[in-house]
Each structure stands twice: as structure tokens, then as C-alpha cells.
Amino acid sequence: MHKLYRTDRLYAACNSLQLQVHTVGWAALREYSNWIRKFERAAKHYGEDPVVRGVLSGLKRFGFRYCYSPLPISHSYLSSAPAENCISDFMSVASAGYPDLYEMMTPLSEIIGQLKNTEENPLLRKIIHLVSGRYGSSVAVLVLSSAIVSELQSVLDQHCQGVPTAVISKWQLKNLDVHDNLLIVGAPHWYPEHIIDAPRSPNIDIVVFEWIKVALNLREHFEEQLGVVHEPIRSVSSTQQIATDADQTSVIDLVMPSIDWSSISDRVRDNIETPDRADVKVNALLVKLAGDLYTSFLYSSSARVLVVDTTTSGEALDLVYRDVSEIEAGDLVVLRTEGGSDLLVPIANRLLGKSANELRERQERWKAKISGKVQQSDLDTVVRRLRQLGGKRANANNVRNWMSLNNHRPQDYSDFLAIMRLIGEENKARLYWDGARSLERAHRKAGFVIRKLLLEQVRNADIISLQRTGRADFSLDYEGSGTISVIRIEAVSPNVFEVPEYRIGQVFKEESSWLG
Amino acid sequence: MVARIGSMIPFDIQYFADYWRPLPYWCRFFIEVGLWVAAYSKHYRLRLAISVPSRDYAVSFISLGLVYGANSGHKDYSRYFEMLCKLEPGTPLVFIDNDRKKKAIFVGTAKHPVTNEIALRIQLESRRSGGLTYYIRKKDAHRIILTEGQAITLPANQKGYCLNANLDLIGLLFSTEKPVSFLTSSSYDCLIAGTIGSIREEITETVLRFDLKGHCKEGYIADIIRPRRMVGDLGYRSDIISPLNDTGIDSGDTLAVLLDGAKAFFERRVSYERYSMVVVLDRTESKYFDAVTDINEQFVLNNRKDPNLLPQFRLKVPPGIYVSISGERRFSIAQALQNG
Numbered sequence: 028m029h030k031l032y033r034t035d036r037l038y039a040a041c042n043s044l045q046l047q048v049h050t051v052g053w054a055a056l057r058e059y060s061n062w063i064r065k066f067e068r069a070a071k072h073y074g075e076d077p078v079v080r081g082v083l084s085g086l087k088r089f090g091f092r093y094c095y096s097p098l099p100i101s102h103s104y105l106s107s108a109p110a111e112n113c114i115s116d117f118m119s120v121a122s123a124g125y126p127d128l129y130e131m132m133t134p135l136s137e138i139i140g141q142l143k144n145t146e147e148n149p150l151l152r153k154i155i156h157l158v159s160g161r162y163g164s165s166v167a168v169l170v171l172s173s174a175i176v177s178e179l180q181s182v183l184d185q186h187c188q189g190v191p192t193a194v195i196s197k198w199q200l201k202n203l204d205v206h207d208n209l210l211i212v213g214a215p216h217w218y219p220e221h222i223i224d225a226p227r228s229p230n231i232d233i234v235v236f237e238w239i240k241v242a243l244n245l246r247e248h249f250e251e252q253l254g255v256v257h258e259p260i261r262s263v264s265s266t267q268q269i270a271t272d273a274d275q276t277s278v279i280d281l282v283m284p285s286i287d288w289s290s291i292s293d294r295v296r297d298n299i300e301t302p303d304r305a306d307v308k309v310n311a312l313l314v315k316l317a318g319d320l321y322t323s324f325l326y327s328s329s330a331r332v333l334v335v336d337t338t339t340s341g342e343a344l345d346l347v348y349r350d351v352s353e354i355e356a357g358d359l360v361v362l363r364t365e366g367g368s369d370l371l372v373p374i375a376n377r378l379l380g381k382s383a384n385e386l387r388e389r390q391e392r393w394k395a396k397i398s399g400k401v402q403q404s405d406l407d408t409v410v411r412r413l414r415q416l417g418g419k420r421a422n423a424n425n426v427r428n429w430m431s432l433n434n435h436r437p438q439d440y441s442d443f444l445a446i447m448r449l450i451g452e453e454n455k456a457r458l459y460w461d462g463a464r465s466l467e468r469a470h471r472k473a474g475f476v477i478r479k480l481l482l483e484q485v486r487n488a489d490i491i492s493l494q495r496t497g498r499a500d501f502s503l504d505y506e507g508s509g510t511i512s513v514i515r516i517e518a519v520s521p522n523v524f525e526v527p528e529y530r531i532g533q534v535f536k537e538e539s540s541w542l543g
Numbered sequence: 544m545v546a547r548i549g550s551m552i553p554f555d556i557q558y559f560a561d562y563w564r565p566l567p568y569w570c571r572f573f574i575e576v577g578l579w580v581a582a583y584s585k586h587y588r589l590r591l592a593i594s595v596p597s598r599d600y601a602v603s604f605i606s607l608g609l610v611y612g613a614n615s616g617h618k619d620y621s622r623y624f625e626m627l628c629k630l631e632p633g634t635p636l637v638f639i640d641n642d643r644k645k646k647a648i649f650v651g652t653a654k655h656p657v658t659n660e661i662a663l664r665i666q667l668e669s670r671r672s673g674g675l676t677y678y679i680r681k682k683d684a685h686r687i688i689l690t691e692g693q694a695i696t697l698p699a700n701q702k703g704y705c706l707n708a709n710l711d712l713i714g715l716l717f718s719t720e721k722p723v724s725f726l727t728s729s730s731y732d733c734l735i736a737g738t739i740g741s742i743r744e745e746i747t748e749t750v751l752r753f754d755l756k757g758h759c760k761e762g763y764i765a766d767i768i769r770p771r772r773m774v775g776d777l778g779y780r781s782d783i784i785s786p787l788n789d790t791g792i793d794s795g796d797t798l799a800v801l802l803d804g805a806k807a808f809f810e811r812r813v814s815y816e817r818y819s820m821v822v823v824l825d826r827t828e829s830k831y832f833d834a835v836t837d838i839n840e841q842f843v844l845n846n847r848k849d850p851n852l853l854p855q856f857r858l859k860v861p862p863g864i865y866v867s868i869s870g871e872r873r874f875s876i877a878q879a880l881q882n883g
Contacts, residue, residue, distance in 0.1 A: 029560030031749050034599045035567045041863025201827040225596035225826040248594050249867030250842045254860035355829045
């Protein structure tokens with residue numbers, strides 16, 4: 028479809044926007060929400076107490092999932108196990124330390140039981156009802172978390188046959204796609220303002236639990252602006268409730284949990300596998316990726332990351348390097364999420380040709396000899412001896428690295444010469460050194476080859492599916508080739524954090540990092 | 544029915560998407576904004592901010608209006624002719640011969656052998672092959688283009704190079720008689736800072752049909768705005784730069800700088816402060832409200848000392864678009880001295 032025509036449809040949607048709110052009841056979830064409010068009020072007496080903060084955050088997260096996830100109750104995403112663990116952890120310490128909260132906690136298991144025993148998720152039932160009533164037009168169902176996009180799509184495909192339905196996340200409402208109908212699951216203020224203010228559909232239905240406040244409170248644009256804000260947008264942005272199909276009693280302004288970046292940064296620092304390597308600290312931006320994954324990007328003037336360029340509309344995806352300071356939520360970043368080292372050796376050997384075996388044997392020989400020296404005496408003795416023999420950077424950590432077959436050679440020739448002197452191979456030092464350098468070069472080239480092959484796959488990825496799910500993994504048909512993933516950035520830390528250098532770019536999962 | 548553009552543009556426009564469709568009102572609005580800026584930026588250093596649901600096509604059509612507005616008036620080539628007469632003999636030139644451009648050097652001035660009026664003498668071929676020389680009268684001065692290059696040697700004969708220009712469309716919009724005059728001089732009537740790939744797509748891949756009193760010509764926005772990075776040095780009227788990477792262009796004749804998006808705004812607002820500025824902000828951008836806050840602060844400051852320009856902006860703003868206008872009055876040196 029022509030770009031200008033598509034853009035015109037978008038302006039037409041702005042011109043004829045219709046908004047309707049549909050409320051859903053669920054007694055058990057409402058009771059849970061009320062309980063959370065009371066517990067939160069009582070918890071305020073404990074200030075920033077980490078135990079109280081932890082249990083409150085865990086329970087809010089559990090309740091919030093139910094508020095935005097129209098999935099069958101039996102679905103693992105709605106499992107009550109995290110909440111039950113939270114409760115039991117808290118109860119083990121609460122009777123002594125937090126007696127009033129302990130008391131409050133008693134009826135919670137029963138409320139959760141009622142939730143789990145509900146036969147059908149009322150939110151899902153309402154959505155199926157609304158979607159099925161849109162015969163003859165397409166429906167996009169907007170959900171808060173990209174983690175449930177595929178799951179909900181399968182459910183709706185099963186129940187809403189005959190109505191083309193696409194489950195989408197908020198990131199897909201930035202492009203030029205205009206949907207006949209847009210069904211927003213949850214309160215509009217959980218989403219960016221543009222979903223209402225720059226609508227991608229002329230018909231927007233908001234489906235929300237009846238006790239959740241709907242008002243969006245859109246911000247003003249320009250001082251003394253020209254151009255009229257469309258009436259439906261004005262009404263939803265006013266503090267007054269807009270017309271709904273149910274009575275409004277005791278609405279709750281449910282605020283979406285936000286990310287606790289400090290706890291993520293602690294996590295990066297605490298999970299240090301090799302303490303020696305934690306010495307070098309660098310400034311980094313912490314980044315939340317789709318699927319509760321996190322990573323960190325080096326924050327410096329020259330640091331760049333590879334992202335998908337969504338501004339071009341060619342058939343193949345364009346990949347461009349972007350300054351780390353420029354990255355923002357919504358960007359699709361290319362990251363290595365799984366090794367690839369296993370494939371390095373065969374490709375490097377191929378690049379080295381006939382000399383590969385000899386070079387590797389030579390490498391193994393000197394590494395075995397230095398390891399033997401450590402076994403004969405101890406690491407500290409070997410370090411001392413290497414220093415005496417001219418090793419400038421000899422320390423316990425470096426010697427451990429030099430013994431490893433994953434490391435090709437010391438950075439400095441003087442260290443290598445000290446090793447050769449220690450193992451009695453000084454006359455072959457230059458030969459061994461050149462061999463180690465050849466191996467290193469071959470491994471680096473092999474890394475480039477693998478990366479190139481993987482990036483070729485990325486370029487041919489299906490952008491629509493990528494935008495819906497927020498993640499696509501790419502690997503080669505060889506075992507051990509590793510995986511490159513294109514993952515959507517969902518949030519970027521507002522501040523820079525200090526993290527160990529070797530953790531930069533490592534991807535890790537973290538589910539309990541939300542502020543209540 | 545073909546929708547007619549407001550009073551400021553004397554032609555209708557259609558675009559081709561499977562079939563010819565009337566250009567939507569929001570596109571015409573952007574063209575009108577460009578025309579308005581072209582008219583008012585002579586007297587004001589303007590600050591226009593436009594909030595849109597999507598940035599697509601906004602700066603492309605604004606630039607079309609701006610370049611059209613900057614060049615639609617009648618041009619008198621008398622002064623240009625006088626300037627050419629004073630050139631040093633041997634100065635390299637480009638001569639437009641129908642739809643081809645040819646190398647030439649300035650020889651001097653002489654009386655035209657037929658009309659007896661003063662004419663330029665330009666040489667197109669080397670002496671060895673006869674040294675073909677043309678007389679160029681004042682009315683044809685627009686066919687001579689001054690080049691910035693070094694001294695040249697003329698070939699024995701030359702067919703010339705095809706002009707990279709849609710002369711039919713230029714002829715329709717600007718001057719039916721002398722379309723090449725549009726190429727005689729170059730200027731940065733507008734500078735666009737934005738995503739080059741998507742702007743290039745909009746200005747080179749959307750076919751438009753311009754209809755002036757029943758005469759129709761087809762072409763692209765690029766045919767009119769002629770960005771230097773796409774047409775080279777011959778008759779450019781604008782340029783597109785990346786918000787981050789390109790070095791800025793500093794030009795005295797620029798009517799306005801178009802900043803496409805919040806990123807372009809934050810990166811370029813200081814370096815282009817002295818120009819009129821049109822900022823297009825997409826409400827889906829993450830830095831949208833940061834830019835709005837900045838613009839509002841400037842609006843309050845400007846309106847404290849200068850007249851509110853809002854009442855003078857009489858265009859009907861389409862649904863989904865919000866506009867903010869402020870500006871500082873430009874003074875001539877004499878006026879500035881008078882005002883102390």
C-alpha cells in the first residue's frame with residue numbers, strides 16, 4: 028500500500044475517532060485489589076523496609092498481571108506460585124517482626140484460591156465477545172506485555188474465527204498501520220499517551236476492570252496552540268470519568284509498577300562469577316529487554332550498538348550502528364544471546380589451513396607446561412617466579428587466564444618471554460609467540476565469519492512477527508554456532524551505573540525487579 | 544473531483560496510488576505552511592512547531608511550499624547580466640543548450656551582430672576545431688551558470704550532458720517560457736534535518752500530478768526542492784542533512800530550516816538558531832514532550848517581546864495537527880539603529 032495513502036488513513040483516524048470504554052467485573056480480583064490497597068496503607072508505617080517492600084512488590088506484580096492478562100486462568104503466566112512463595116517467605120518472619128501485617132496476610136491465601144478457582148477469565152470472555160462482534164473488519168488487540176502476545180493470539184485464533192485478529196504490543200502503534208478496530212486491554216494510562224492522542228484506529232475500545240480508573244490525563248501540547256483536540260480525546264483526558272457501561276464505584280488509580288534500576292545494578296554487581304575480573308569497572312546504561320531480560324551497554328562517547336533501522340521500508344532489514352546515548356525504548360537491538368565459541372575452532376582451523384594442527388599442538392604444549400609448574404608448586408610461587416623472570420603483568424588472575432586454552436597469549440611479549448623462561452623454552456619463544464598470534468587472528472576472523480552469517484539471517488527476518496513478539500533468535504545449522512537475537516528494548520535506565528567491564532552486553536533474566 | 548489548494552497555490556495536485564487521487568487536505572496544509580513561512584520569514588525569525596500523529600510527508604510538503612514560495616515571483620535577469628558582463632575573460636561557465644548542459648568560457652562582451660545590443664560572448668569549442676562562439680543576449684542570461692571550478696579546457700566538440708531536471712514541471716510551476724532559469728542559480732531556500740532515507744523515499748517515489756488551468760505535468764517533490772545531495776551543484780534549492788552525522792550548512796540565503804523530529808530539534812536547534820525554524824514533532828516519539836516543553840519556554844519568551852503571530856496564521860489546521868507559532872521581528876540595520 029502506498030505510503031502516502033497509509034499516512035492519509037492515519038489522519039482520517041484522527042478525524043473520526045470513536046472511543047468506548049467497556050468494564051469487566053471479577054469479584055475475586057476486586058477483593059484482591061482492595062486487600063492490596065489496605066496492605067499498602069499499613070505497610071507505609073515500615074517505610075523502606077526491604078522485607079515489606081519485597082512482599083508488597085511481589086503481590087502487586089501478581090495482581091497486576093491478572094489486570095492486564097486476558098489468558099485462561101490455568102495458563103502458566105497467571106500461576107499463583109510466585110505470590111504463594113512471596114507470602115510464605117514473608118510469613119516465616121512476619122509474626123515476630125511485623126505482627127500487624129502478619130494478621131492482615133491471613134485471608135490472602137483464600138482470596139488467591141478464589142481467583143484461581145474462577146472458571147473463566149472475565150477479561151478474556153469480554154474480549155472474545157467484543158472481537159467476535161466485529162465481523163467484516165479487522166481487530167488489533169493491544170496488550171501491555173509482549174510476553175503474552177503469542178499466547179493470547181493462539182487463544183483468540185481459536186475462539187474468534189472469522190474476524191482477522193492481531194494481538195499487538197504498544198511498540199506497533201508507532202508505525203503507519205491503521206487498524207479497523209483497536210481494543211486496548213487495561214487502562215489507557217498504562218500505555219503511552221500517543222495510543223489515544225495519535226490513534227492508529229478510528230474505533231478504539233478500552234476494556235478494563237470496573238474498579239480501575241480510566242481517565243488518561245493527557246498532557247497539554249503547545250502554549251496557545253492552533254488546532255483542535257478531538258472531542259473523544261478531550262473527554263478521555265479530562266479528570267471526569269468518560270461514559271462506561273457499568274456503574275463506577277470506588278475506582279482505583281492502579282499505577283503500573285516501575286523498574287527498580289538500583290536493584291538491577293546490584294544484581295549485575297552481585298552475580299560476579301570470577302571476582303578477579305570484577306576489578307575493572309565501567310559506566311554503563313542498564314537496559315530492559317522484552318521478556319524480563321536485562322543487559323548493560325558501555326556508556327562512552329564512542330560506544331555503539333547494532334540496531335534494526337525501522338525507518339526504511341525495504342524488503343531486507345537494515346542494520347545500523349547507533350550511539351549508546353541515542354538508544355531508546357522501542358529500538359530493536361542485535362545481541363549475542365548464546366556463545367558461539369564451539370564453532371570458532373573448526374572455522375579458525377579451516378582459515379589456518381595445514382598449519383592448524385601444529386599451531387594448536389604447540390599452544391597446548393606450553394600451556395600444559397605452565398599448568399604443570401603451578402601443580403608442582405602453587406600459583407603464588409609461579410607468579411613470583413614470573414615477575415623475577417621479567418613478567419610485568421604477572422598476577423594470580425592473569426596466570427590463570429594464560430593457562431586457559433581459551434586465552435591465546437599474554438598481551439605483552441615480556442610476560443610471554445617470562446613464561447618461556449620458566450618452562451625452559453626461551454629459545455623457542457618467538458616461534459611460540461608468532462603461533463599464538465596466528466591462532467588469535469584466526470579466531471577473530473572466525474568470529475567475524477560467524478557474525479556475518481548470523482547477521483545475514485537477521486536481515487531476512489520477518490519484521491512484522493519481530494515487532495509483535497519483540498524477539499527473534501537466529502542460529503546457524505551447526506551445533507555450537509551460538510545465537511544472535513534481535514530483542515526490543517523496553518526501557519533504558521535514566522542514570523548511568525558502574526558495572527564490571529566483563530558484564531557489558533551479557534543478557535540475564537530478572538523478574539523481581541519492579542518497584543511497587 | 545480534484546480538491547483545490549487554498550488561495551496561495553494556483554494549482555491542483557493529485558498523487559498516484561493505484562490511480563490518481565486528490566492530494567489530502569493535510570498535505571495541502573503542509574504546502575501552505577511552507578508558503579506562509581516563505582512569505583513571513585523575510586520579516587520574522589519564525590519558530591513554528593507542528594505536532595503530528597506521524598512525521599511522514601510533513602517536511603517533504605512543507606519544503607515543497609517553501610521552495611515554491613521562494614521562487615514563484617518574477618525574476619529580472621538585468622543585474623545578473625550586468626554581473627556576467629564584468630567577468631574576467633576565461634572564466635569557466637555552464638551553458639544550457641535546450642535540455643543539455645555544456646562547458647563554456649567567458650570571452651568578453653560585444654555588440655550582437657543582428658540586434659546590435661550588448662551581448663556576452665562565450666566559447667564552446669577549442670580554437671583548434673574552430674573555437675565556436677555564441678552571443679548571449681540579456682534575455683537569455685538565465686542560460687549561463689557560473690561554476691565554482693578551476694579553469695577548464697574546451698573540447699573539440701561537445702554534445703553536452705543531459706540536464707538532471709524536470710523542466711516540464713519547472714516550466715509549468717515557475718515560468719512557462721524559461722524553465723532553465725530555475726537552474727541558473729542555486730540557493731538553500733530550505734534545509735531539512737531529518738532521516739535521509741525516509742525523506743528521500745517521500746520526495747522521489749511519490750508521483751504527483753500538478754494541474755495548472757488544465758495543463759498537467761507529473762513529477763516528484765524532489766524535482767522542485769532539488770536537494771543538493773541529490774542533484775549536485777546545478778540549480779539546487781535545498782539540502783537534507785542527518786540530525787547527527789553531517790556537518791551543518793551555513794548559508795545566508797536560507798529562508799527556513801526544517802527539523803524533522805525531536806532528535807533533529809535537540810541536535811540542531813542551537814546551530815540553526817539564527818534561521819527561521821519549523822519543527823515537526825511526532826507524538827509517538829519518546830522525546831516528544833521534552834521538545835514540547837522546550838518550545839513552550841521559547842514561546843513564552845518570544846511573545847513577551849514580540850507580537851503574537853498566531854492571528855496572522857489563517858490556515859485551517861487539519862484534525863490531528865497542533866501548531867505553535869512565535870517569532871522575532873527582523874530589523875534592517877537602519878531600523879535597528881533607529882530603535883536604539
